[in-house]
Amino acid sequence: MALYRDQGVVLRTHKLGEADRIITLFTAGHGRIRAVAKGIRRTKSRFGSRLEPMSWVNGQFYEGRNLDIVTQVETAHRFEHLRSDHERLHRAAVMLEAVEHTTQEGGPDRGIFNLLTGALRELDRTGNHSVLPAFVAKLLMLEGIQPQVDACVVCGRIEQIEAINLHQGGVLCSHHRSGQPIGPEVRRALSLVFAGEVRRMLDETSAGIADATEVLAMQLLEQHLERRLKSASVFRTAI
Ligand SMILES: [Zn+2]
Secondary structure, three states: OOEEEEEEEEEEEEEEOOOEEEEEEEEOOOEEEEEEEOOOOOOOOOOOOOOOOOOEEEEEEEOOOOOEEEEEEEEEEOOOOOOOOHHHHHHHHHHHHHHHHHOOEOOOOHHHHHHHHHHHHHHHHHOOOOHHHHHHHHHHHHOOOOOEOOOOOOOOOOOOEEEEEOOOOEEEEOOOOOOEEOOHHHHHHHHHHHOOOHHHHHHHOOHHHHHHHHHHHHHHHHHHHOOOOHHHHHHHHHO
16 A cells, blocks of 8 residues: 655545544645544544644645555644634635535646645735635636626626626626626725735725625525525625
8 A cells, every 4th residue: 555645624524434534635745635533532642633624734645546654644734723713713614615525536737735824824824804705716717717897797797796606607787687786886896805815805895795795705605506505694684
């Protein structure tokens, strides 16, 4: 069996048998992998609590036919605030779920790894409300999606823009509306986010609009993935 080392972020875990867990990680060199951590649910497990969702670890793995096996693991980066702050925790959970459902197993993607780890660090450090919209915009752009936000994608009208639909390629006027409703202020904030001007978006946007932009970013993610994100439900109830 081949042995390899890699670093990765734990996306989720689930129980296997009596004492084991299957750990889903997004790694720098091997993309999304699943590996068994044997004996991890025993009180004296050598893995300790290092393989919880959101943990960023350096590990050593045996390559298996279906599932790899974790043989060693060390913490690569410790997040100080992600788990203790509810708001940050929910946002981080959305990011993990998005990466899990965007990526295929076994396809290395350094761009996504860098995006995820960068966004988690920023969220951990600042708790900033722009982190999630910026993450969603970059993830969509890595997937080749950049919605048109200045004019209706059907007729080119710039007045009475009322909705946004990623399957149509961007915003829609009152005649052609489908997808999610969008107001002018959120549309402007979103266009700044897609232009990479996240700092400016924060400076020029009220807290209420920043929050609405965040909710819309999650809805766009759900449109793209064609599924509802479990971890986004807390934001839906907050609207
Ligand atoms: Zn139109």
